[in-house]
Amino acid sequence: MATDSDAPLSRRERERRTRRQAMLRAAESVFAEKGYDHATLEEIAERAEFGKGTLYNYFEGGKEGIFFAVLDTIYDELCDLIAESVAEALASDRVDPRACYHTLVGKAIDFYHDREDLFVILIKEAYRMCFSHDASKVAYFQRQQERMVNALLPMLQQADENGALRDLPLEAMAHLLIENIDGLIVHRAIMANHPNRPTSCQHQSILDDPEKAATFLTTMLFDGVAAPPSA
Amino acid sequence: MATDSDAPLSRRERERRTRRQAMLRAAESVFAEKGYDHATLEEIAERAEFGKGTLYNYFEGGKEGIFFAVLDTIYDELCDLIAESVAEALASDRVDPRACYHTLVGKAIDFYHDREDLFVILIKEAYRMCFSHDASKVAYFQRQQERMVNALLPMLQQADENGALRDLPLEAMAHLLIENIDGLIVHRAIMANHPNRPTSCQHQSILDDPEKAATFLTTMLFDGVAAPPSA
């Protein structure tokens, strides 16, 4: 059954979407740069090359509405990323959770390089939301977190059935795996932006290289900090 | 071992400190509730039961100065928490990193219950700082992160010498261990504040109980997500 997005679009409608896209991109860059509170509609409109008032024709709810539209695209993309990795993993005979997570971390790092703004918005604004006094914002955040967890869960469930996972609640595990991706990227970003601080060479070199960073995180989380018993 | 703060204080000076404390507490609660940008000095002053102008007699640098004074207390307390756990661990014959971390997580959870505001501020504002365009703010954040890592490191180094740790860069390990404490607390907070969402019982019960939560996180990070090879 055809959904809205499959329906043939009038030229008018297509143009409308293009303009909306431009506005979203402008909003992304401003929100990332200034943070939600210091972003101004004036600047968003300027970067989008539209008039300020026009934004109100494309987004309901003013500034906040635009912001949530941006958040939506962020979470959409992240969920796609997770879903992709999971689909690949589930496609094989015997799901390899380590490999799947390693791939996912790599994709997340790539994504960060492509769309740095989106990640920065996430880091600057998303966690704030979960302590907001506005229940609807909290609910939004929870919903989106859940989407990501749910995207990852099938892979973990399959792996669990195969006995590949420690006997711990899978949801909590999924949360932890996802949160640590953010953590890794923040950590890498700090070091990249401010490389002049003295840190151990080893530490630095491991996180600098995307491949090694993904391996590091995967090892940490799948095999643990503790030395293997035989060692 | 006498520090400045042990020196006998004039009544005047003691009173001054008391009032400063009151202002800091008021600031904590407002910053936690509203976030930095929406916190107003008016409200801080009101809750501290002082006039607006008085805040300027106690803190240099206006709103930002007050905010950093609050951040200082947060990081001081967190570093103390870490240092305490590490000191206990190092006091024993053979340092047990798992036990040490477990203790630390427990203390962090307790601390969160005592001073929820401080944690909320941390979560709402700290990460934003590392993407600030103001280099001095980034440097402050890095300095404080480093303090925490450095407080934990001695324990890891000792454990590493005992061959108890996997061969990975200790600094990165320390970062990951510390960041996951925040992550756990955020996770617990979300579930506690909004328990009405459907989640698996097992998941819920594990994270609700501080003891179990600490055990969960310690197991996750020390032993890994993957099932033990023998299993």
Add this chain to the structure above:
Amino acid sequence: MATDSDAPLSRRERERRTRRQAMLRAAESVFAEKGYDHATLEEIAERAEFGKGTLYNYFEGGKEGIFFAVLDTIYDELCDLIAESVAEALASDRVDPRACYHTLVGKAIDFYHDREDLFVILIKEAYRMCFSHDASKVAYFQRQQERMVNALLPMLQQADENGALRDLPLEAMAHLLIENIDGLIVHRAIMANHPNRPTSCQHQSILDDPEKAATFLTTMLFDGVAAPPSA
């Protein structure tokens, strides 16, 4: 000879200028009345019958920007006054510096009656500027003083070539001539505003009448305080 300002303007642009004019007039009256420091944007906006924020759409640099826009108009008008008188004088066969200055003083007095606010601002604020710690303000003041001196100089140079002037540096002379116009107007204003103080009748009557005042100042500065040698 068409300048930009002669170009045909869109209705939009014409309206914009009208509104800017209204704001400038309002600003003039408030700055004159209260002085720069005690003038408030609130009151300027009120008198201009616009909202406070609207001022910021018409002038860059906030309060200071508005103030300098006012100063610009003042100096523009004064320079025009001088230039007019000088042009008339130079148009004749043999420039008569006495007549030229007399005319100029008369025009200045008329201008003061028309635009009292502008003069008051000049007196209240301009000299302060030359002892400002902000070098750019000092430079602005010097630049404007120089403009006025340069507007008057051609006349003096011509007169000097005709042997009509004492052999003294012309720039210093120009300064003195210009400054004394302000001085005269201040003096007249004081007496006009507060005529109840006992002063000699002769003194009073001479300065009250614009024509006599101009003659007095011209005689003073061109022929000197000292009695003519023949007398």
Add this chain to the structure above:
Amino acid sequence: MATDSDAPLSRRERERRTRRQAMLRAAESVFAEKGYDHATLEEIAERAEFGKGTLYNYFEGGKEGIFFAVLDTIYDELCDLIAESVAEALASDRVDPRACYHTLVGKAIDFYHDREDLFVILIKEAYRMCFSHDASKVAYFQRQQERMVNALLPMLQQADENGALRDLPLEAMAHLLIENIDGLIVHRAIMANHPNRPTSCQHQSILDDPEKAATFLTTMLFDGVAAPPSA
């Protein structure tokens, strides 16, 4: 009959005056530097090395009271300067108004070098007063101007009786002579503080040297800008 100031003073009273002096000096420097509006009692108290509250024990009328006390000292000193010059001139057989004015200008320049602050206050604040909406301030300004004029008048009256002056109202003449001293000093100050601006060498050298500057102004005002008829 002994006046208050001739009465022997108790040690207590002498100390009180000394402290008052210190406060006045501090106030002078702050008012000169910042101008009335931006001067703060805090800074005055600091420079005077007293507590802020103490100022209120020494001056009635708070900030404004202190300011007028400073103004009083300024005008006292200026009147003394004028009175001195006039007394010297009147002491001779035949009063020489040119010489008297020349001396006065020289003294004023010296005074400016000794007490620059006082002059700066005069220039920054005094003229503002004559357009104040507060009648008592205007009256104060007029009173002080009159004092200066009255101090100079006897010399002019004597010279006038000797036929040395042009037949013009003496009060207006006195005003003009006094105002031009301020003008000269401002002019010299601007050039001294910002000598990098290109000005004619002649102009510069004449005003730089106090002696030549006094001669210039005296010639200008007594003999006039116009060339002598015989020339």
Add this chain to the structure above:
DNA sequence: GATGAATGAGATTTCATTCAT
């Protein structure tokens, strides 16, 4: 008499939103 902590009115400035064109 000297002090300086406390105060809060009042200033400038920013910006989301509206709405006439």
Add this chain to the structure above:
DNA sequence: AATGAATGAAATCTCATTCAT
């Protein structure tokens, strides 16, 4: 549909003055 001028609430910060010590 697109615009951007107008708005005014609300924020931070300053400082003269008071008054308990």
